[in-house]
Amino acid sequence: MTVAGAPVLVEPAAAAQGALLSVRGLQLHIPSSPRPLRAVDGVSFELRRGETLGLVGESGSGKTLTALSIMRLLEPPLSGFVRGEVALDGVELMSLSEREMSDLRGRALSMVFQEPMTSLNPVMTVGRQIAEPAMRHLGLGAAEAAARAQEMLRLVGIPDPARVAASHPHLLSGGMRQRAMIAMAIACRPALLVADEPTTALDVTVQAQILELLGDLQRELGSAILLITHDLAVIAENAHRVAVMYAGRIVEEAPVDVLFAGARHPYARGLLASIPRIERSRPEMLPEIPGVVPGPGERPAGCAFAPRCARATARCHAEAPPLLDAAPGHRLACWEPFDG
Amino acid sequence: MSAGAVASGGVWRRFLRHRVALGGAVVVALLLSAALFAPALAPQDPTLLDTSVRFLAPFADPRFPLGTDELGRDTLSRLLHGGRVSLTVGLVAMATTVLTGAAIGIAAGYLGGLADTLLMRFVDTMLCFPQVFLLLVVAAFVPPTLLSISLVIGLTSWMEVSRIVRAEILNLKEQDFVAAARALGASRARIMFRELLPNAAAPILVAATLKVASAVLMESYISYLGYGVQPPLASWGNMLTNAQGYFDTIPWLAVLPGLAITATVMGFNFLGDGLRDALDPRLRMDP
Numbered sequence: 001m002t003v004a005g006a007p008v009l010v011e012p013a014a015a016a017q018g019a020l021l022s023v024r025g026l027q028l029h030i031p032s033s034p035r036p037l038r039a040v041d042g043v044s045f046e047l048r049r050g051e052t053l054g055l056v057g058e059s060g061s062g063k064t065l066t067a068l069s070i071m072r073l074l075e076p077p078l079s080g081f082v083r084g085e086v087a088l089d090g091v092e093l094m095s096l097s098e099r100e101m102s103d104l105r106g107r108a109l110s111m112v113f114q115e116p117m118t119s120l121n122p123v124m125t126v127g128r129q130i131a132e133p134a135m136r137h138l139g140l141g142a143a144e145a146a147a148r149a150q151e152m153l154r155l156v157g158i159p160d161p162a163r164v165a166a167s168h169p170h171l172l173s174g175g176m177r178q179r180a181m182i183a184m185a186i187a188c189r190p191a192l193l194v195a196d197e198p199t200t201a202l203d204v205t206v207q208a209q210i211l212e213l214l215g216d217l218q219r220e221l222g223s224a225i226l227l228i229t230h231d232l233a234v235i236a237e238n239a240h241r242v243a244v245m246y247a248g249r250i251v252e253e254a255p256v257d258v259l260f261a262g263a264r265h266p267y268a269r270g271l272l273a274s275i276p277r278i279e280r281s282r283p284e285m286l287p288e289i290p291g292v293v294p295g296p297g298e299r300p301a302g303c304a305f306a307p308r309c310a311r312a313t314a315r316c317h318a319e320a321p322p323l324l325d326a327a328p329g330h331r332l333a334c335w336e337p338f339d340g
Numbered sequence: 341m342s343a344g345a346v347a348s349g350g351v352w353r354r355f356l357r358h359r360v361a362l363g364g365a366v367v368v369a370l371l372l373s374a375a376l377f378a379p380a381l382a383p384q385d386p387t388l389l390d391t392s393v394r395f396l397a398p399f400a401d402p403r404f405p406l407g408t409d410e411l412g413r414d415t416l417s418r419l420l421h422g423g424r425v426s427l428t429v430g431l432v433a434m435a436t437t438v439l440t441g442a443a444i445g446i447a448a449g450y451l452g453g454l455a456d457t458l459l460m461r462f463v464d465t466m467l468c469f470p471q472v473f474l475l476l477v478v479a480a481f482v483p484p485t486l487l488s489i490s491l492v493i494g495l496t497s498w499m500e501v502s503r504i505v506r507a508e509i510l511n512l513k514e515q516d517f518v519a520a521a522r523a524l525g526a527s528r529a530r531i532m533f534r535e536l537l538p539n540a541a542a543p544i545l546v547a548a549t550l551k552v553a554s555a556v557l558m559e560s561y562i563s564y565l566g567y568g569v570q571p572p573l574a575s576w577g578n579m580l581t582n583a584q585g586y587f588d589t590i591p592w593l594a595v596l597p598g599l600a601i602t603a604t605v606m607g608f609n610f611l612g613d614g615l616r617d618a619l620d621p622r623l624r625m626d627p
Contacts, residue, residue, distance in 0.1 A: 106525030118516040
């Protein structure tokens, strides 16, 4: 009912408010002697529709293993060591059979990989590779799927879709291949797209185009994106929220502007400080974080960052800090954080 | 133009540029058509005995262009019909070898773990026996028909193919496109047969052509030893057997089937080589 002809502004549907992806206590502890390797050590986060969460951290921080665990793409024996809950749109992925899971992959959730040069099958035409998931998941016929593949190639900004669809991957440049890879991943309009370092292997100019493309597609399809990268600049431009991982755990999670304005975890702050800034007046040494990430088998008992942390106290070395709400939408795992 | 037309056009062009392969293909085509049309091409019945014309030399009598053997049978007719037998055995044995070898190689390579260990130890066990002894033992128990000879040869020579395929699959399955295919929902079977197998096609094809050649040799071998194709049916192998008693006096009886075997083996080997070069999409330069 409208009153006096005034349009009623309707809030987006309630479902859009809830989490699309909910990860609870995700663990990957690999049995080993003398101690298990805690590659992923209790990761929890949520991701809403249309939102991009940047997962950032150094090499070895567990970003990719987190993504592969969510996708359930780890091979045995690793796949047997994953614990925790991953719910996508209310469906608990960890309890699905492999068959049910592969039915969801590509349709409800899909993934873009780092290396576009090797992520496409060298002996299949690009068009065929994009068409395959559409035929499998949407039951399209060969001709419809081929048309769909060309439509997808156009959507990812390829100017000559018919020619590219008929080409084998080695004829395409890295940027074109990554576009084709993205076309494959979105061919069935998945609700969740996991992008693992999607631009790391590309030239800087192509990087910007690919990231812009992901943003455009997100607005068009309403997908949620889990953007994994070690590059904070990529996060700053393309994510809504950011979670900083260190040694298999999330140490701080906040909206991008909040984190970039004032990270509170010493590690997150150190990462931000190590970005080169054009406005620095004189050439100076970039600050760096001393030491290296401890391997998954040599994590200390307390906070994993304590040995490298200038602010560490006795408590930091003895007891691992839990990830708690520091402010609405801002989670932090630190005993001695900087002031917000 | 569809994708297939463009791609196969490139393959065809590169194959035609490969002289040796083209030569191999021509030889194979000639041998296959000679075998196929043997009944029409053969001037005589290959089993017809005529003791009045024994041991004719080639070109001595227009009725017997390549001469006659110790029973007066026409050598050309026997070569043509023998080629039929030898090539049939070669092709059926190759198909058996490739199917068995590829299936076992893919299963071992892709599934890994216990399946891999068991299958590869089985391969090792099979390889412990010299193929000829294995062949002769089996041939001694199985009545020698064309099919049984082909299957016996095929089932005792697939091990090499399975190792080639397994090695190829082990290399391929670590590649990102396999993970990418899984990430888009491909099932195990789909990955094995649509993603991995076509990528292993080149070495399988080369192995297949080599196997035709070696199966023809094997057939000759066991026929020569008397366990293979039984007289009066001619094969190149049992023609050699017959010829051995006269090798010092009438060598062409051995030389002619020997040349046929040599031509077949070389033809198939060159053909396989050329196909490998032409089919490898990584060598494709044209769009």
